Amino acid sequence: xxILSIAGIVLAITAIVGGNLLDGGNTAQLxxxxxxxxxxxxxxxxxxxxxxxxxxxxAMNMLRWVFVTPEVNMEETIEKLVNWSQMSRRxxxxxxxxxxxxxxxxxxxxGLQLLVxxxxxxxIRSVMETEINVMExxxxxxxxxxxAMGGYSPTIGIIGAVMGLIHVMNNLADPSKLGAGxxxxxxxxxxxxxxxxxxxxxxxxxxKALVNKKVMQYEMLMEGIVSIADGENPRNLESKLQCYLR
Numbered sequence: 001x002x003i004l005s006i007a008g009i010v011l012a013i014t015a016i017v018g019g020n021l022l023d024g025g026n027t028a029q030l031x032x033x034x035x036x037x038x039x040x041x042x043x044x045x046x047x048x049x050x051x052x053x054x055x056x057x058x059a060m061n062m063l064r065w066v067f068v069t070p071e072v073n074m075e076e077t078i079e080k081l082v083n084w085s086q087m088s089r090r091x092x093x094x095x096x097x098x099x100x101x102x103x104x105x106x107x108x109x110x111g112l113q114l115l116v117x118x119x120x121x122x123x124i125r126s127v128m129e130t131e132i133n134v135m136e137x138x139x140x141x142x143x144x145x146x147x148a149m150g151g152y153s154p155t156i157g158i159i160g161a162v163m164g165l166i167h168v169m170n171n172l173a174d175p176s177k178l179g180a181g182x183x184x185x186x187x188x189x190x191x192x193x194x195x196x197x198x199x200x201x202x203x204x205x206x207x208k209a210l211v212n213k214k215v216m217q218y219e220m221l222m223e224g225i226v227s228i229a230d231g232e233n234p235r236n237l238e239s240k241l242q243c244y245l246r
Contacts, residue, residue, distance in 0.1 A: 001067060001068060002066065002067050002068070002069045005066050005067055005206070006067065008202070009198075009199075012198045013198075016194070016198075017030070029183065029187075030187060030190065032183060032187040032188070032191075034160075034188075035157075035160050035164075035187040035188035035190075035191050036191060038156065038157075038159065038160035038163065038188055039153060039156050039157050039160055039188055039191040039192050039195060040191075040195070042152070042156035042159065042160075043149050043152045043153045043156050043192075043195070044149070046148075046152045046156070047145055047148050047149050047152065050148055051145055051148070055138075055141055055142055055145065056145060058138065058139070058141075058142040059142040059143070059145035059146065062139065062142050062143065062207055063146075063203070065206075065207060065210050066203055066206055066207070069210065070210065070214065072213050072214055072217050074216075074217060074220065074244055074245055075245070077217060077220060077221060077224075078220070078224075078238065078241045078242065078244075078245075080108070081220075081221070081224035081225070081228070081237065081241060082234050082237060082238045082241075084096055084099060084112070084224075084225075084228060085224070085227070085228045085232070085234040085237050086234045087099065088115075088228050089231070089234065093115050093116060093118070093228075093229075094116060096112050096115055096116055097112075097116045099112060100112035100113050100116060107128075107131065107218055107221060108221055110127075110128070110131065111124065111128055111221060111222065111225040112225070114127060114128070114225070115225060115228060115229055119229070120229070121226045121229040121230050124222075124225060124226055124229055125222065125226050128218075128221075128222040128225070128226075129222065131218075132215060132218045132219060132222065135214075135215070135218065136211060136215050139207075139211045139214070140208060140211055142207075143204055143207035143208045143211060144204065145204075146200050146201070146203045146204035146207065147200075147201065147204040149196070149200040149204075150196040150197070150200035150201035150204060151196070153191075153192045153193075153195045153196040153200060154189075154192040154193045154196050155192070156192055157188050157189045157190070157191055157192015157193060157195075158188075158189060158192065159188075160185070160188025160189070160191070160192065161185040161186065161188045161189045162185075163185075163188075164182065164183075164185025164186075164188060165182075165185050167185075168182055168185070216244060219244075220241055220244045223240070223241065224237060224241055227240070
């Protein structure tokens with residue numbers, strides 16, 4: 001569980017609601033179902049129109065990463081690579097076949113299989129680089145869905161504000177209906193700007209950072225497996241991989 005994400009959301013909401021209360025406002029004034037439906041429905045609808053179905057579903061699945069961060073243990077990965085390097089020097093590359101079958105990480109398993117199959121280092125690097133590039137492109141594309149939402153949300157909020165003002169103008173003869181229309185207008189703007197800047201854009205930024213961290217782990221795996229194919233000394237390999245931790 002990512003405590004920082006939860007703390008950030010709580011702090012942002014507390015600051016806005018608390019500031020409103022300190023200014024003599026009422027929390028109920030910020031709760032407008034009409035404005036909420038306009039902003040959220042319009043934003044999601046616009047993004048669905050822009051995005052393909054697989055990318056949209058991938059983005060929704062990645063949303064949980066904000067609160068449950070995927071485990072990327074660089075130290076453990078280095079330890080594995082050094083062990084594989086030592087094993088290959090003692091017993092030959094074919095000794096890594098059992099390690100490949102026991103490996104849960106699909107990318108690591110693929111790299112080990114390339115080693116066991118006797119591919120040269122350049123072929124291994126080419127295959128693994130392609131895999132990394134495709135993974136990075138797919139996951140960044142999904143993260144950008146939240147970037148797009150953050151761009152649409154304030155504009156949809158303005159649409160909600162204009163709709164509220166139109167409602168006000170149509171009911172100038174009935175003062176009892178003016179307050180609700182004006183409230184919807186201003187609250188829709190708050191929802192649009194707040195949703196974008198407090199949630200959607202930060203979520204996009206966090207997902208991109210997590211994708212970059214995942215890519216770094218994959219690049220480290222690639223460098224380690226290519227070095228094993230080159231027959232590099234395990235100690236030199238460990239020293240080189242330690243650079244990724246800095």
